[in-house]
Amino acid sequence: MDFPFQPMEPAEADYDVDAALMRHNMGIESGIDDAACTLIIADGSDAEHPSVPLADSVIRPELDIDLVILAAAQCGREITANEANLLAEMPWRRRRIAISAARPIAETHRLHQQAAAAEEERKAKELAEKSDDKKGQKMSERIVPDVLPVSEMHGYGDAQTWALELAKDIEDWRAGKITWADVDNGVLLSGPPGCGKTTFAAALARTLDAHLVIGSYSTWIANGDGHQGDLIRSMRAAFVEAREHAPSVILVDEVDNFVSRGSIGHARSDEWMRGVVNSLLECLDGAIEREGVIVVGATNDPSGIDMALRRPGRLDRHVDIPLPDAEARVAILKQHLGVELPDLSVLASRTVGMSGADLERCARDARRIARRETTTVNLKHVLRTLPRLERRSRDDIRQIATHEVGHAVVAAALGSRVEGVAISKEFNPELKSQGSQVEGFAAIRPATGRRDFQWFADRIAYILGGMEAEKLVFGSHGDGVSRDLAEATETATYVIASLGMGDTLASDGHRDAAPLAQARQFDPVLRRRVEDVLRDQAERARGILEQHRGAFNELVEVLILRGELDGDDVHETIAAYAQPQLSLSI
Structure with missing residues (x-):
């Protein structure tokens, strides 16, 4: 910690953040107007200290690998560049253990990852249990959506093809014919509002006989006081729930909110998003094991999503869901009307540009009109719900x-x-x-x-x-x-x-x-x-x-x-x- 005044010698923030912050607080209490605080953080856990928001700036220096090698040599341990990179990824306290221990550094790094994953899983379970306690319920039950399967839906094109192939893979995985590594278990769905991305995720879960978990940036951050930690714990809890009820489908809605790290242009906002995206990447990579969990990301605009989320093994398959074509629009109307109207084909030109959600609304309105008239729904009822088309000049x-x-x-x-x-x-x-x-x-x-x-x-x-x-x-x-x-x-x-x-x-x-x-x-x-x-x-x-x-x-x-x-x-x-x-x- 560094100060422009000298009430006391500055403390080493790397070793004693509490003492350093105490000195800062003493400076403020002494009435020094130009008191300023800079935290130099070498350990990620220090960044979670409750007094960190008092700092005027936070610096996280990256470790120079050559210096790590020299430092290890000073401690009597000769290491390679790969081992130095592993050391740099660990908190400083574990680095000291890794250098002094007799076991290989790679083994210490592996144990560190296991311990970190176990700790995150413990926190996620605690959050899930707290949520269940609030509701007066036990752990969530396995829920398979009671909706139409993908095979009976219309207008989904390549997404439907992917889902039906996935169903075959899940069947083979359940039978032990293939491993989870052979399952295409992540997809990014994009398309205009109302095209049915959320509906598709529910239909996919129904098709796979899988538990459905739905989450998003906005719903996860709402589970708490709006802090980054609340968001991350809620996100991890969702993945824990999905794993406990595997096979399952977890829908990450509005995934475009997880924007490219460093793209916001504001230091604190970029730092916030970096931590959030990194945590989502850990969930996708299996820090919390992902076997049996299908991840579906949904967005209206995929262009701003952090590219790391779309790398192999994550949401690497991208399927666009367009607005339904003429044939699909007629089929969607027929499906939601619930009756056979053979003359619906005349509505193809009247429904151009309408999404699946628009068509569902029209069918619902047509059924309501028919109920008011105490009659069976017919073509005239549907026509009354559609906008009038005008001829272009x-x-x-x-x-x-x-x-x-x-x-x-x-x-x-x-x-x-x-x-x-x-x-x-x-x-x-x-x-x-x-x-x-x-x-x-x-x-x-x-x-x-x-x-x-x-x-x-x-x-x-x-x-x-x-x-x-x-x-x-x-x-x-x-x-x-x-x-x-x-x-x-x-x-x-x-x-x-x-x-x-x-x-x-x-x-x-x-x-x-x-x-x-x-x-x-x-x-x-x-x-x-x-x-x-x-x-x-x-x-x-x-x-x-x-x-x-x-x-x-x-x-x-x-x-x-x-x-x-x-x-x-x-x-x-x-x-x-x-x-x-x-x-x-x-």
Whole structure:
């Protein structure tokens, strides 16, 4: 501890935090206005001292491995660099034991980890018991949700496929045919609000005949006075519960609250989050054993999640749950209505952009209307719960068609395969401001082959093709290009900053949007390089559209008329306009 005044000699904070804080308090009580306190902490347990918040600043110096080796030599123990790293991970009191003990340092480190894990498990059990005491109950009973299994749900796509494969693995694990290491036991689910991530976790537990535990950053921190320790103990208690009732599914909802360590930009907040994320990593890695526990992380936005949470063995599998397609929307409505209505297919166009939760609400409202009328629910009841669709203006339809054909023409000209193009001529006025409706799309399969700089440049060019098409036809672009610009910017940053395809080979290996955005924010040179790439490829896309202007104009008119184009329409039209015209003059 260090002071700008000298009422007493400062104490060694590494050895006697209590004495040092006493000296600090004496300085304050003496009425010294400029008293300041700095804690130098070499032992993580010191940071939990109740008087630490009095400090004006806290310093946690990292141990230099070479100095650790020299220090051990001074104590008469020759150690390797690997052993020095193990020592650095242990509290200082255990370091002294490890150096003086006859056993190998690796063995002392292993015993330390076991003791630390046992202590954390004890604390978690105490928290669980306290919670049960408050409720006047014993330990929680095993609960399997009484919901539909995954096999009977609709609109989950790849998530459903993953869950059904997992069910087979769990069956084999129960039969002793495979070990837990062979089970795909962690997944990150992402998707828009209302797409059913929480519902999916419950259905997964039902499918696996597994106990369900639900937790989140906000619910865990609410179990106490809002301190970091309360949050961590609650989180560990949830994993203890999951293990005791294994096989089980633990849902970590709103997992995007566990943001990348150091990304907040405020020292104390970053320090807080570092401890929280590290504790979650320990739970995922099995400091509290995880056999029989499936971990499901759910988020609306996966970009800001700490990348360590997504490494192998944790939440390494990422499955996106999109809004349900037309077939799934009809099936979801039928499921929640509870009756057979064969004419529900006519509602597909009326429910565009609606989530599973929206459709469940509509079905509930339709059943209520039918009850009030003392009749069986029918199509008219459902229609009364749906918003009225309005037709887009001619100008809007032309702008959307121009944009989507721009993507398609540039992609086809650069060797990618266009699978189809479509636009929506109607919209839900209640959802328009939320940006949750698809105005149009161009389905493009990138060209195969080496993913070198040219491959990525082509991709950026056709991503920007929609914007350049609008500028070509209307003189400027509208507000529908933000996602295209974000995707093109992220791709260009990845190429330059992570793949070594710019002016430098230095790379941090980042792929997600958050660290790439942070790299641009703090590196003006990188930002200029990204801007140069974007402008070059935008100009290139403009040139391609001008070169294929005839095919482009025809495809726009056909798309406006029909509302959709298949891939062959695009490729054949471009090829037809590219053929040399034969002169008939004599």
